Amino acid sequence: MRKAQLYRYQIPVETGVILRHRRLKQREGLIVKLTEENQVGWGEIAPLPEFSQEDLSLAQQQTEQWLAKWLAGQQDNLDSYVPSVAFGLSCALAELNGELTEQGNYRAAVLCYGDPDELYAELNALEGEKIGKMKVGLYEANRDGLIANMLLKALPDLQLRLDANRGWTLEKAVKFAEKIANENKSRIQFIEEPCKTPELSRQFAQVSGIEIAWDETVREPNFVVKNEPNVTAIVIKPTLVGSLQKCIRLIEQAHQQGLSAVISSSIESSLGLTQLARLAQQYTPETTPGLDTLDLMQYQLIRPWKHSILPISDLDSPFVQEIML
Numbered sequence: 001m002r003k004a005q006l007y008r009y010q011i012p013v014e015t016g017v018i019l020r021h022r023r024l025k026q027r028e029g030l031i032v033k034l035t036e037e038n039q040v041g042w043g044e045i046a047p048l049p050e051f052s053q054e055d056l057s058l059a060q061q062q063t064e065q066w067l068a069k070w071l072a073g074q075q076d077n078l079d080s081y082v083p084s085v086a087f088g089l090s091c092a093l094a095e096l097n098g099e100l101t102e103q104g105n106y107r108a109a110v111l112c113y114g115d116p117d118e119l120y121a122e123l124n125a126l127e128g129e130k131i132g133k134m135k136v137g138l139y140e141a142n143r144d145g146l147i148a149n150m151l152l153k154a155l156p157d158l159q160l161r162l163d164a165n166r167g168w169t170l171e172k173a174v175k176f177a178e179k180i181a182n183e184n185k186s187r188i189q190f191i192e193e194p195c196k197t198p199e200l201s202r203q204f205a206q207v208s209g210i211e212i213a214w215d216e217t218v219r220e221p222n223f224v225v226k227n228e229p230n231v232t233a234i235v236i237k238p239t240l241v242g243s244l245q246k247c248i249r250l251i252e253q254a255h256q257q258g259l260s261a262v263i264s265s266s267i268e269s270s271l272g273l274t275q276l277a278r279l280a281q282q283y284t285p286e287t288t289p290g291l292d293t294l295d296l297m298q299y300q301l302i303r304p305w306k307h308s309i310l311p312i313s314d315l316d317s318p319f320v321q322e323i324m325l
Helices: 056-071 084-098 116-126 141-154 170-178 197-207 243-255 268-285
Strands: 002-011 026-035 038-043 109-111 132-134 158-163 186-194 212-214 231-236 260-263 320-321
Touching: 002 056, 002 231, 026 084, 038 056, 038 084, 038 268, 056 084, 084 243, 084 268, 109 116, 132 141, 141 158, 141 170, 158 231, 170 197, 186 231, 197 212, 231 243, 243 260, 260 268
Parallel strands: 109 132, 132 158, 158 186, 186 212, 212 231, 231 260
Antiparallel strands: 002 026, 002 320, 026 038
16 A cells, blocks of 8 residues: 655755855755555655756646656656656655665765854864865855865865856966965865866866866766766766666766766755765765755754754644645
C-alpha cells in the first residue's frame, strides 16, 4: 500500500541574503513524504530564485503529476522532470529503498560573510582542514581581492573557495587576481566561474595562475566532464542539476578525469542539507562539501543539522502547510 503526502514550507531567512539581483526574504519549497510497506522516504523540492530554471508553481505541478503516477504503481523517468523535482523525488525514493547512507559528511567550507572578528573566530575554531567559501563578483573586483587576500594573510592555514557566478569581465577578474599576493594564490582552491563565459574563465586561469571550477557550466545541456588545464573541480548543486542518479554520474565522470566533485547547497532547509551531506559522504567522502548555508535561515525543518542550535519546525509548524492530493 503506497501513500504520499505533500507539504509546502516558508522559512524566514536572515536579512541581507542577496541572490544575484534580488534580496531573499524567505525560503520556500515543498516536502514530499512517501510511505510503502512501513518504509518512509522524505524529499525536499526547493527551486532557488534567480538560479533555478523553474519556479515553485511549476515544481508543485510536476510533483503532483509524478505522485499521482507513483500512487497508481507507474514508473516514470525522473530525468524528464525539472531539476528540483527530480532531485527531491529521487531522494525520497532513495530513502524509501534504503539506498542513501545514514552517515553524513558534515565538514564545512565556512561561508565567509558578516563580522570579520566573528568569522576569524569561527575559522580558527575549525579542527583539521580549514576551508572558507566567499561570494565575489557582487561588488568591485578590487574590493573582493583585498578582502580575500586579507583573509588568507590573517589565517595562514586557510584555503579559500570563491564563487563569482560569472559576474566578472576578464578585465575585472584580472584586477581581482592582482590584489592577491603571489604567496597566497596557491591557497585559493578554485574560483567558480569567474567570468561571463567559460572561454574567458579559461583565459583568466591561464593569466592569473588561479585554478577554476565549473558550476553553471555543469548545468548546460551539452556539458562533458573533461580534464583540461587549470580546471580542478566541478561543483554539483543537486537542486539545480537533477536526480541523484544524474549527480552520481557526474561525480563518477569527474573522478575518472582526475577532477574533484564538490557537493554544494542551493540554500535548502536542514532536511535537504542532511541529505546532501549523506550524498557527499557516500560518493565524495574525501572532499569537503559546500553546505554551510543553514545559518542563513531562522529555523531548521524536520531534521536537525549536526551541531546547529536553531529551533526545529515540524509538520505542525505555522511555516508548513499540507497540500491535499
